[in-house]
Amino acid sequence: MSRLSQVGLSKRAIVFIIICLVLLGLIVVLGILPNKMEKAGLESEAALLEARLEEQRILYPLYAGIRDRLDHKSEMETILDKMDQDFGPVHIDNASEMLSFMAGQVGMDKYSFSPVPESLTRNSDQLLLEGQLSGEYEIFRAFLLKLTAWENFSRLELLEVQSREQVPGYNILVWMTIS
Numbered sequence: 001m002s003r004l005s006q007v008g009l010s011k012r013a014i015v016f017i018i019i020c021l022v023l024l025g026l027i028v029v030l031g032i033l034p035n036k037m038e039k040a041g042l043e044s045e046a047a048l049l050e051a052r053l054e055e056q057r058i059l060y061p062l063y064a065g066i067r068d069r070l071d072h073k074s075e076m077e078t079i080l081d082k083m084d085q086d087f088g089p090v091h092i093d094n095a096s097e098m099l100s101f102m103a104g105q106v107g108m109d110k111y112s113f114s115p116v117p118e119s120l121t122r123n124s125d126q127l128l129l130e131g132q133l134s135g136e137y138e139i140f141r142a143f144l145l146k147l148t149a150w151e152n153f154s155r156l157e158l159l160e161v162q163s164r165e166q167v168p169g170y171n172i173l174v175w176m177t178i179s
Helices: 002-007 011-071 075-082 095-106 117-121 137-149
Strands: 110-115 126-134 153-162 169-177
Touching: 095 110, 095 126, 095 137, 095 169, 110 117, 117 126, 137 153
Parallel strands: none
Antiparallel strands: 110 126, 126 169, 153 169
16 A cells, blocks of 8 residues: 555545446456357357358259259159040950050050950959060050059069060060959
């Protein structure tokens, strides 16, 4: 205190200076430091958001391409959509014509179907049809998808693929439910 008296300050002035320094310290501790830490947090969050925006800018063309492919139907789906699902009731006399019509709709090159005589002797609601077809694999796949989606289709008993130079051939045995 003796030194303070040499400076020429009164006790009241010294207390006032100490109170001002404490208030200044409180303002710094309670006001400025939290705002500074909050600012640093907001800046880091802004940097993360900018990084995410840049990532989305980069990935959007890829997303748009995938979205377009999902929105557009494939060639196979287009073929299946073109075909009627309702062929009407299947009887012994029209089953082979209906399968031939289906093969023609899909675009098979050659096709013929005929009932297997042994299946006609049974008293059942099932008819076995033998068929010979030729055409590209994708077209035959469309035929099989259409066939299995048909409500009268029971099961496929035999499928033989014959490799040929020009166009592959197929032999099938198909069980159909008749009315």
